[in-house]
Amino acid sequence: MSTQNSPLIRKLGAYVSLSDPELAVLEKFHQHRRTFVDKNDLVYEGQTDPSAYILAKGWVCSYKLLRGGGRQIVDFQIPGDFLGLRSVLFRTADHSIEPIKTVEASEVKIKDIFGAFETCPRLATAILWAASADEAIVVERLVSLGRRNATERVAHLLLELGARLKLVGLAKEGSYECPLSQYLLADALGLSAIHINRVLRQLREEGLLTFRDGIVTFDNLEKLVELAGFDTAYLDYEGPMLK
Amino acid sequence: MSTQNSPLIRKLGAYVSLSDPELAVLEKFHQHRRTFVDKNDLVYEGQTDPSAYILAKGWVCSYKLLRGGGRQIVDFQIPGDFLGLRSVLFRTADHSIEPIKTVEASEVKIKDIFGAFETCPRLATAILWAASADEAIVVERLVSLGRRNATERVAHLLLELGARLKLVGLAKEGSYECPLSQYLLADALGLSAIHINRVLRQLREEGLLTFRDGIVTFDNLEKLVELAGFDTAYLDYEGPMLK
Numbered sequence: 001m002s003t004q005n006s007p008l009i010r011k012l013g014a015y016v017s018l019s020d021p022e023l024a025v026l027e028k029f030h031q032h033r034r035t036f037v038d039k040n041d042l043v044y045e046g047q048t049d050p051s052a053y054i055l056a057k058g059w060v061c062s063y064k065l066l067r068g069g070g071r072q073i074v075d076f077q078i079p080g081d082f083l084g085l086r087s088v089l090f091r092t093a094d095h096s097i098e099p100i101k102t103v104e105a106s107e108v109k110i111k112d113i114f115g116a117f118e119t120c121p122r123l124a125t126a127i128l129w130a131a132s133a134d135e136a137i138v139v140e141r142l143v144s145l146g147r148r149n150a151t152e153r154v155a156h157l158l159l160e161l162g163a164r165l166k167l168v169g170l171a172k173e174g175s176y177e178c179p180l181s182q183y184l185l186a187d188a189l190g191l192s193a194i195h196i197n198r199v200l201r202q203l204r205e206e207g208l209l210t211f212r213d214g215i216v217t218f219d220n221l222e223k224l225v226e227l228a229g230f231d232t233a234y235l236d237y238e239g240p241m242l243k
Numbered sequence: 244m245s246t247q248n249s250p251l252i253r254k255l256g257a258y259v260s261l262s263d264p265e266l267a268v269l270e271k272f273h274q275h276r277r278t279f280v281d282k283n284d285l286v287y288e289g290q291t292d293p294s295a296y297i298l299a300k301g302w303v304c305s306y307k308l309l310r311g312g313g314r315q316i317v318d319f320q321i322p323g324d325f326l327g328l329r330s331v332l333f334r335t336a337d338h339s340i341e342p343i344k345t346v347e348a349s350e351v352k353i354k355d356i357f358g359a360f361e362t363c364p365r366l367a368t369a370i371l372w373a374a375s376a377d378e379a380i381v382v383e384r385l386v387s388l389g390r391r392n393a394t395e396r397v398a399h400l401l402l403e404l405g406a407r408l409k410l411v412g413l414a415k416e417g418s419y420e421c422p423l424s425q426y427l428l429a430d431a432l433g434l435s436a437i438h439i440n441r442v443l444r445q446l447r448e449e450g451l452l453t454f455r456d457g458i459v460t461f462d463n464l465e466k467l468v469e470l471a472g473f474d475t476a477y478l479d480y481e482g483p484m485l486k
Contacts, residue, residue, distance in 0.1 A: 086375040124367035132329040135378040
């Protein structure tokens with residue numbers, strides 16, 4: 001696959017019109033591609049000098065374990081997302097990253113990222129933007145756990161994933177493939193799997209959304225956006241800001 | 244006040260050993276200093292082309308309003324923190340920022356930040372690190388709301404603020420000035436003000452922490468850290484990573 005069409009380039013290209021030298025630098029980021037199987041953490045909390053990765057294929061979840069054994073899923077990552085960039089900057093991983101089914105990811109050394117900033121400072125802007133978008137997603141999840149009811153939480157997360165997948169060319173109009181189990185949704189949204197099941201049934205019966213056989217379909221996008229209070233301002237772009 | 248000792252420089256300097264040209268660029272960031280009084284948002288959600296600020300004096304809170312009228316405080320910012328950097332990158336503010344009492348902040352234009360990346364790429368690394376630390380703080384708040392009980396949430400937040408203030412030279416050993424009301428703590432932690440009051444009394448009676456007359460004092464730091472499951476990995480530094 002040409003990396004010209006890689007999800008990372010599609011994503012950063014939505015923010016910055018990428019020049020040939022910038023594309024060449026991003027291409028170099030994809031040299032060390034590796035495969036990871038599910039249940040085997042790419043990065044584990046507390047790991048020192050962890051690597052960063054760019055997810056190329058498949059989904060992962062990032063999570064934190066608590067002393068009592070509970071876990072909080074912080075976010076799901078999709079192709080084009082950086083994995084563990086924050087942990088690399090901190091020198092110690094502050095969260096774990098687990099593949100959901102088999103994934104492919106390119107390992108990126110921190111010195112290559114810093115080197116890219118030296119030669120292509122606009123890439124620094126693009127990566128800062130991508131990190132900010134990641135933060136905005138966590139903020140939305142915080143608002144969900146703090147202030148949204150179960151139905152709103154599920155609707156918001158599934159809308160958000162749709163918008164993110166669309167940005168990297170992995171969603172069809174109104175539907176997308178989604179490998180998340182009800183257990184994973186539960187661990188991300190502070191609900192039980194049974195509660196998730198009930199909410200999904202309710203959303204389907206009300207003609208808003210269907211999640212079946214690994215496919216999420218928006219049956220009534222407008223009403224769903226209204227229900228979730230979903231605002232795409234943090235994900236949607238009318239075109240590159242930096243030409 | 245010399246900006247050489249500004250909280251921003253102390254903070255970024257904890258991550259990157261700053262050279263004279265880098266210090267000069269950061270100094271320029273402080274040219275447009277303004278005063279804001281409480282209850283008057285510096286930035287409001289939905290605002291287009293908002294400014295970014297560096298907080299110089301006082302505390303602010305960043306928050307999101309929900310349709311039902313509820314609000315979720317996302318975080319509190321202290322001197323040295325960027326305000327609204329994410330919103331500038333998105334061209335539309337995705338949250339509001341409100342002063343807690345009167346604050347002073349320097350307005351920074353996005354073109355000055357991008358310009359700094361061109362001339363001093365290491366500053367891009369430092370600012371990416373600062374943005375990542377902000378994200379780590381939101382992640383911790385997410386874990387608090389998802390998995391920590393009321394006592395752990397309060398203890399974790401007050402320990403975290405202590406560590407952040409220490410980094411910019413605004414905490415004494417084991418205590419710091421804190422302008423937060425119980426209402427603000429409640430809006431950040433998904434609790435009621437009455438609950439916050441009860442938790443603070445309990446922490447005091449158990450000899451762990453006292454929050455009185457605007458001063459937080461850690462009476463038994465070790466036990467408090469243990470109780471909150473507080474790990475400073477995302478805030479503590481043994482010295483600059485980039486010399």
